[in-house]
Amino acid sequence: DADVTQTPRNRITKTGKRIMLECSQTKGHDRMYWYRQDPGLGLRLIYYSFDVKDINKGEISDGYSVSRQAQAKFSLSLESAIPNQTALYFCATSDAGLPQETQYFGPGTRLLVL
Amino acid sequence: AQSVAQPEDQVNVAEGNPLTVKCTYSVSGNPYLFWYVQYPNRGLQFLLKYITGDNLVKGSYGFEAEFNKSQTSFHLKKPSALVSDSALYFCAVRDWGSDSSYKLIFGSGTRLLVRP
Numbered sequence: 001d002a003d004v005t006q007t008p009r010n011r012i013t014k015t016g017k018r019i020m021l022e023c024s025q026t027k028g029h030d031r032m033y034w035y036r037q038d039p040g041l042g043l044r045l046i047y048y049s050f051d052v053k054d055i056n057k058g059e060i061s062d063g064y065s066v067s068r069q070a071q072a073k074f075s076l077s078l079e080s081a082i083p084n085q086t087a088l089y090f091c092a093t094s095d096a097g098l099p100q101e102t103q104y105f106g107p108g109t110r111l112l113v114l
Numbered sequence: 115a116q117s118v119a120q121p122e123d124q125v126n127v128a129e130g131n132p133l134t135v136k137c138t139y140s141v142s143g144n145p146y147l148f149w150y151v152q153y154p155n156r157g158l159q160f161l162l163k164y165i166t167g168d169n170l171v172k173g174s175y176g177f178e179a180e181f182n183k184s185q186t187s188f189h190l191k192k193p194s195a196l197v198s199d200s201a202l203y204f205c206a207v208r209d210w211g212s213d214s215s216y217k218l219i220f221g222s223g224t225r226l227l228v229r230p
Contacts, residue, residue, distance in 0.1 A: 043220040048217070099165065102160050103160075
């Protein structure tokens with residue numbers, strides 16, 4: 001969905017390096033999410049943010065941090081990358097908290113940690 | 115515990131034949147169910163969702179899904195498959211009314227391969 005963009009699309013880094021993945025959205029949504037996708041495991045939630053001042057850990061937040069710089073921007077950082085963080089990372093957005101709210105996903109960032 | 119199961123890693127079907135991708139769920143509150151599709155090198159795209167009402171939900175690209183409360187299932191279907199339907203499909207549930215209402219719980223995904 002072009003309304004949710006992620007940079008970079010692909011990244012190769014070395015163990016121990018700090019890297020940042022960025023997400024921007026033009027949908028005007030308050031809620032933003034970071035997921036990682038691993039083969040056979042589906043998507044797992046890393047962090048989520050309901051507005052600029054509200055950031056929460058998801059189910060697999062260890063080794064990651066986030067920053068919500070503005071309503072439209074939500075960045076994910078790997079403080080010291082390790083090989084098992086090699087995965088496909090997705091950013092998503094959604095509107096206010098209703099049960100039927102749909103999450104809209106970015107194109108993903110493929111990360112390889114050597 | 116909240117969970118979503120997609121029992122088939124891969125589904126193979128010939129073009130023109132009907133297809134079914136299975137999904138079952140387990141939640142403590144009211145289930146709100148979603149299907150997403152992921153094409154190669156693309157993000158997840160929303161296909162359809164069940165909220166309340168009619169158990170048969172129609173979505174994008176000719177897909178539909180049937181909610182069955184007694185069997186706790188939400189299978190994705192299409193009457194006539196296209197080669198271009200080949201992709202990875204994810205079922206997801208929101209456990210509304212629970213402490214985890216904010217999040218979507220995803221299945222492990224099912225790869226659909228449509229043969230010409």
